[in-house]
Amino acid sequence: MDMLRRLLELLAGDPQADRAVPPTGFTARLTLLSSGAMAFLAVFALALSLATGRLADRWSDELAKTSTLRISAPADQMQAQTDAAIVVLESTPGVAQARALSADEQRELLAPWFGPDLPVETLPVPQLIEVIEDGDGFDATGLRARLQAEVPGAILDDHTRWREPLVEAANRLRLLGFVSMLLIAGATGAMITLAANAALAANAQVIRVMRLVGARDIYIARAFVRRFTQRALIGAAVGTLAGTLAVLLLPSADAAGGFLTGLGFQGAHWLWPLVIPALAALVAFIATRQAALRTLKEQS
Amino acid sequence: MIELDNVAYSYGGAELFAGLDLTLAPGSFHFLTGPSGAGKTTLLKLCYGELIATGGQVRLFGQDARGLDRDSVAQIRRRIGVVHQDCQFLDHLPVAENIALPLTVAGHGSTSDDLRDLLGWVGLSKQAAQLPPELSGGERQRAALARAVIMSPEVILADEPTGNVDWEMSQRLLGLLVELNKMGKTVLIATHDLSLIRAAKAQVSARVLRLADRRLQLAGASL
């Protein structure tokens, strides 16, 4: 908090102190360019993290929620077996709800293949029971064993479980996205430190004169820190804008197909890139401050 | 104000001077003379904490200079106005801003009236907007003097403040320093210019010190 307050105070600025340090084109361009490029990359790392996070959440939601029980039995036993299966399911820990699909619902499911007028009732179509799980779900092996004993025609289909490795992969990608952002922040800090050191070395004479007239280290440091923080903020703002535009111009989810659904920002997530310039400014602030105070200590 | 007690200094080789005692009492006026290379500038640097004595003790406003951290040195420099022999400025800032720099770094806003008066006093009104590299040697010295006094410091240390100016201007600068001394400021001027010392003695009671052969002696009577 204290850091943040100082950062804001600094950005508010003291134009007179700023003028004491002459502008140096080379380090200015270096800082602008590197923070801009890094912000551009950070937008993608952020988009990756958020999109994979979303994917992982959705997939694990779905997989936690539903399975299907399919009952194939001669028509006269169908109702009895369905009832028996529901009794079994309702007494199984981890099952929140079990419900036999109605004929209408089954017809709807089959409609894409057979058209809307299929006489489901007269066909030997298996009865489907939708099982909604809660918490960590049920023990599939145990449930199968019980069903085999009590409802011979039942087949438990927990097909959504094939997505488990995908969820893990998505989570791993999300982590990679975060690690990338940390690396980007670190690299930005390193580059700004180098640029700040170059600026401090180039201005040794200015520092000497300011010392002679009674400037404290923190005052001299601030003049440099303000410059670099502002440049990093501006560079990162431009880089973030460019990166966000690039994400915006990605092919839309529908066109790209279901699997890449929304490798961009959605809803409130569009606000997240705003964090990047602020973060860049903070990194520049800390890096330049350390560099300046260290150099000033060495030069005395 | 500033006390030197048995002070010695060496730049690494032989000692430049040793066993040096000096007290700059509040309101006193001193001249420091001596041959080139005797260590006058070095002695002044000891007096504002730029250098630390290699022997003996320097006390600035009662504090041992050896134990001061950098913030305290900065604080002390606001109470001591220094005119440097080599007059260093921030070359990218106009003369007026350079003169106001001590106020700026101390966080005081400068009143533009004071600054204008001071510029007038040292005859730099026309050069206020120029950059330091565009000034003549004498103009630089006047700017340096103006910068040294703008904070109204308690002590003014001037190293050859009149080295490059004509007689008339040197009298004006001396007049400014005498004026400040009459207001109670402590003044120490290092100079080769004996006529300047003579002129000053007519206006204030100044003590003349001579640094030669590693020693500091009172030389008032010989002038």
Ligand SMILES: Nc1ncnc2c1ncn2[C@@H]1O[C@H](COP(=O)(O)OP(=O)(O)OP(=O)(O)O)[C@@H](O)[C@H]1O
């Ligand atoms: N930074 C330094 N490193 C090594 N030797 C130095 C340094 N500065 C000055 N000296 C030496 O110390 C001696 C005294 O220098 P100083 O500048 O104090 O003399 P000065 O009395 O002011 O001379 P002048 O009247 O010419 O200004 C000189 O011989 C000089 O070469």
Ligand SMILES: [Mg+2]
């Ligand atoms: Mg000298």
